[in-house]
Amino acid sequence: MYTQALNEAVERPRVVEDPEKLAAFQARIDAEEKIEPNDWMPEAYRRTLIRQISQHAHSEVVGMLPEGNWLTRAPSLKRKAALLAKIQDEGGHGLYLYAAAETLGVSREELYEQLLAGKAKYSSIFNYPTLTWADIGCIGWLVDGAAIMNQIPLCRTSYGPYARAMIRICKEESFHQRQGYEIMLTLCRGTPEQKAMAQDALNRWWWPALMMFGPPDSESVHTEQSMRWKIKRFTNDELRQKFVDATVPQAHYLGLTIPDPELRYDEATGHWRYGKIDWEEFKRVIAGFGPCNRERLEAKRKAHEEGRWVREAALAYAAKQRARAMAQKIAAE
Amino acid sequence: MTTIHIEETPHLCAVLRLADTSLVLAHRLSEWCGHAPMLEEDLALANIALDLLGQARLLYQHAAELEGKGRTEDDFAYLRDAPQFRNYLIAELPRGDFAFTIVRQTLVSAFFHPFWQRAAGSRDATLAAIAAKAEKEVAYHLRHCGAWLVRLGDGTEESHRRTLAALDALWPYTGELFEVDAVGRAMIDAGVLPDPETIRPVFEATVDRLLREATLPKPPATWMHSGGLRGVHTEHLGHMLAVMQHLQRAYPGAVW
Ligand SMILES: [Fe+2]
Ligand SMILES: [Fe+2]
Numbered sequence: 001m002y003t004q005a006l007n008e009a010v011e012r013p014r015v016v017e018d019p020e021k022l023a024a025f026q027a028r029i030d031a032e033e034k035i036e037p038n039d040w041m042p043e044a045y046r047r048t049l050i051r052q053i054s055q056h057a058h059s060e061v062v063g064m065l066p067e068g069n070w071l072t073r074a075p076s077l078k079r080k081a082a083l084l085a086k087i088q089d090e091g092g093h094g095l096y097l098y099a100a101a102e103t104l105g106v107s108r109e110e111l112y113e114q115l116l117a118g119k120a121k122y123s124s125i126f127n128y129p130t131l132t133w134a135d136i137g138c139i140g141w142l143v144d145g146a147a148i149m150n151q152i153p154l155c156r157t158s159y160g161p162y163a164r165a166m167i168r169i170c171k172e173e174s175f176h177q178r179q180g181y182e183i184m185l186t187l188c189r190g191t192p193e194q195k196a197m198a199q200d201a202l203n204r205w206w207w208p209a210l211m212m213f214g215p216p217d218s219e220s221v222h223t224e225q226s227m228r229w230k231i232k233r234f235t236n237d238e239l240r241q242k243f244v245d246a247t248v249p250q251a252h253y254l255g256l257t258i259p260d261p262e263l264r265y266d267e268a269t270g271h272w273r274y275g276k277i278d279w280e281e282f283k284r285v286i287a288g289f290g291p292c293n294r295e296r297l298e299a300k301r302k303a304h305e306e307g308r309w310v311r312e313a314a315l316a317y318a319a320k321q322r323a324r325a326m327a328q329k330i331a332a333e
Numbered sequence: 334m335t336t337i338h339i340e341e342t343p344h345l346c347a348v349l350r351l352a353d354t355s356l357v358l359a360h361r362l363s364e365w366c367g368h369a370p371m372l373e374e375d376l377a378l379a380n381i382a383l384d385l386l387g388q389a390r391l392l393y394q395h396a397a398e399l400e401g402k403g404r405t406e407d408d409f410a411y412l413r414d415a416p417q418f419r420n421y422l423i424a425e426l427p428r429g430d431f432a433f434t435i436v437r438q439t440l441v442s443a444f445f446h447p448f449w450q451r452a453a454g455s456r457d458a459t460l461a462a463i464a465a466k467a468e469k470e471v472a473y474h475l476r477h478c479g480a481w482l483v484r485l486g487d488g489t490e491e492s493h494r495r496t497l498a499a500l501d502a503l504w505p506y507t508g509e510l511f512e513v514d515a516v517g518r519a520m521i522d523a524g525v526l527p528d529p530e531t532i533r534p535v536f537e538a539t540v541d542r543l544l545r546e547a548t549l550p551k552p553p554a555t556w557m558h559s560g561g562l563r564g565v566h567t568e569h570l571g572h573m574l575a576v577m578q579h580l581q582r583a584y585p586g587a588v589w
Contacts, residue, residue, distance in 0.1 A: 073579050075580040078390075088366070311371060
């Protein structure tokens, strides 16, 4: 998902936790209590959450770029407004999520610097290019659709501020998903060229969308601990399967073909079985070698660098205002 | 679809001037999305762009009604070429740096806030309703961008220098906002649109106050650009439309 890169080598805990506190903490989690910022929590829980929430925030923010690529070319005024509003929503998600991460004792600036320095991860999906208008439909339908699969359970995640941010975000993501599907529907009911555009976009986005759920459970190092702490409630493979089951009929309704010759319906289980995911591609993109990794980070760095004087000016002005207020107060005394 | 040809009555032309200005400015603002100096400004500039886009759509729909030929908002936006666009030149200039965008948006809002206030009393009831909505939106744009203008002007040496440069570059485009040609005169006489001369004192007062707070000098009276209202644009508009209209032009008649 937006936090798919979590299964990196587990950092060794720097602190040895008090077993009694740990047991009490686990008991609260088991009782479905929410953990709040001022509550005691194990260091590893805090670190996992910071990493997960900040990766999620970075994904929202980097995700503005591929869609932003079509803002100036949206084919109707209605689509232009909807796309702009959607990208604005994603920026808003970034803001809530950075705020949620800040409750864990890190600053947004620090997290953002890590992103710009290439030290933090974001979802691999945003390293793919948006080549035609149909890609905007596919992103809404598949990428926001996959996001929802992952994020609905996160509305019940054990950390209170994260869970509450997710509730707000999920409402908007499902709106984005419907909007994306509607773009696809319009294309598929349009001219043969438009339908071909839709199929081509699905061909390019299908597999990367499946990769959004992260590596298979057999290789996912963090899953077990995260499940115990109820940071996560379903495994990567469970969520991926839910997504496939929900999405295949939607593709059929559009009259599009899923680019997977091995895809078949399993009568016994009621699941759609899909072919092998190219995990080498996934690892490569996560490691920085996807089609747009370099451009995405460059665009964010450029904006940050070019905006430096603006942020400095805002700080300088605020400092002057404080000094003036102080001087006035002194003069009045 | 090939380029459409509009027979402009003064009323239709006047509405298209407003619609085109909102659309072109919204487009320029949307270019910031994802590239602003901070995430909050990505959102704020997108917000302003969305308001302007909303105004443009209502105005084009109104234009379609006035013309009475069954055209849509998109026909006006996507199927006219640059010489048929009627926007003020100030709207089409490239986004520039953040200072340029802020100065432009402040100047345009300082004009349009009192403009829409007065247009809310228009004899054209549709236009009056659009104006009443736009007035509230532009009041916010003016507050937001005016506050930035002050921060940038009275911030650091660099921000002061950049803001001053933007002001120098943009000021010669403000004269056009007050131009009254035959179309403008007809609309004033018919009680459809306000006389810009009645707006000038409010505009001047707003600009003077903000520049004073921003510690920026008022630009001296100078030669003013003109042409947008009659379709004589800068070199920038054609490029903007080439991008904006690309899909509609590449796949004529397709529905999106
Ligand atoms: Fe989002
Ligand atoms: Fe979304």
